[in-house]
Amino acid sequence: MRAALARLIDWPFEALQRALGAARMPYVFVLPNLLVFGIFVVLPMLLNIWYATTSGAELMPGQRPFTGLANFAELLDCGNYLNVASCRQDRFWRSVDNTLWFVAFQVITMVVLSLITALVLNRKMALRGFFRAVFFYPVLLSPVVVALIWKWILQPDGVLNAILVANGGQRVPFLLDPSWSFFWTVVVSVWAHMGFYVLILLAGLQAIPPDLYEAAAMDGTPQWRVFWRITLPLLMPNMAVVLVLGLIRAVQAFDEIYVLTGGGPGTATQYIVQYIYETAFAGQVHIMGLAAAASMLVGGVLLVLTLLQLLASARAKQ
């Protein structure tokens, strides 16, 4: 049965090999992957470069007039970079500003919380497997589901307000107040992604040989010193991976936040990817050129971060 099946799958490859020769067969096997990569990664990238250097409202690449770096010039045109309102594309700069704040708060919170969680979950405790699952579970959820769950909690007549009111408190317009709204985008995105980073840190913690801790105990090392001088240094490669991956993902933050706040109230939680999306697809006029230029700028930043990540994981392997 299995042999018959194998023969069925074999013959086209055998025929190909007879036609091409064994030396060329490897290319046959990588071809499907190359095609997918080409169509869905390389081609869009090339298209993006074309859109970024052309303008107008035309969708078809051939009908767009070439304008060189005009889109970039427009994006970067500011009277004073410290004053968003003085920029020609003030929405772009506002979302850059929002994104920087978001990245700073989100990444720091996430790294610290993931580290604490990993340290706790690495201890011998009851229901350890259960708690590990609890922290990892949100990672498996679709971002839209994450956003809807939190919307259900945070909306004016949501769960959290119900609890507040039941305890004699005041309703808080969590998603209608700029500061609260920003706060919750940080919380929700930390909640949604933390499990992944906890996992990376747990793996790192478990790779530290237990006899180092026993040696430290024989050396009479206080707990805090064990953490700072042994655990943290040996966890550094994993911490670096977490930090850089976290940075990249924070810059890319979009889906769950878009569903949760829509970038609001006003533009309080509009981050850079949302700006790109709305500029290109959501407005009355689809300003593809600006959006493409903005995504190239973001891409440049992410490229630098990714190189850092590769460096970090190369060092982790050593």
Next chain:
Amino acid sequence: MARLALRGIVRDYGTLRVIHGIDLDVAEGEFVVFVGPSGCGKSTLLRMIAGLDKPTGGDIEIDGIRVNDRSAAERGLAMVFQSYALYPHMTVRQNLAFGLENQRMPRAEIDRRIADAARMLQIEHLLARKPGQLSGGQRQRVAIGRTVTREPGIFLFDEPLSNLDAELRVQMRVELSQLHKRLRATMIYVTHDQTEAMTMADRIVVLRAGRLEQAGSPLALYNHPANRFVAGFIGSPRMNFLPATVSPNGVRVDGLDELALERFAVAQGAAVSLGVRPEHFEFVDAGGLPGTVDLVEHMGGESYVYVTLANGERITVRRPGQTGLVGGSNVRAAVLQGQAHLFHTSEGEAAVARL
């Protein structure tokens, strides 16, 4: 320097008892080696002494003070781990300093101790390196150095040489013995290698399945093993054992003629196990135990002769110098005067006393 006492130490893992009540006194400056087969509880016992593990029952005393409830650090001991357990991200110097810094020792004193230990262990040129840049033997020295700088009351070693190659092991064995002489420190050393035990110990403690089988000087254990297990464990190649019955003038090895021996405190007709070390056989022309040579191993200075006796039992005979015997030779193996051991075949297989 400190002395140690174990009083009825018991350790259970769940319902499984792995240490069955061990009593032992270690004197100041003594080098005691725990030896026994894998899984007999050597490490467990050492870890309980170190304070890394807690006994289920019994007391551990250091200098007469009960230390069961003291942390590892408070007991004033230092340990060399089988894996060395050097901090991989710190230099050798930082490794040596780490424990001293915990005690808030002045920098000058730390530097002095590191310099002393480094000189003694010949690792001065390695102080700036990290453990990953050292050979196994060098790591071993650093691990020992880390304990030396602590100037502990008792040094603990858990199979410290098992990761080294044979030649280095012999060398480190000598160095450890010298270290012990120089520091006159109390040392407890765990190994499953009886050669290490024989060569280094002031006193050997033989453990089996969580029980203390015998404790004594290397030669006491070699000359007067308390039971068949100790007799078989101490000495290399191991002692030969032959099933036998006590007869009027000695013993009758099953299936062979009577062998004349000195007198033992055992009734005639009793079933015993005759134990003879390989070096205590000699080849004779008449009498003895008849057999055929299977194989001769020539070591140059001595020869190992493997013989199958007429009753099918196999023995190993060790002769000084070089022998002309070859496979197939017919030989007769006699026991040197006063060198036979008899063991009861009953539970415990205790040695039979000589009369």
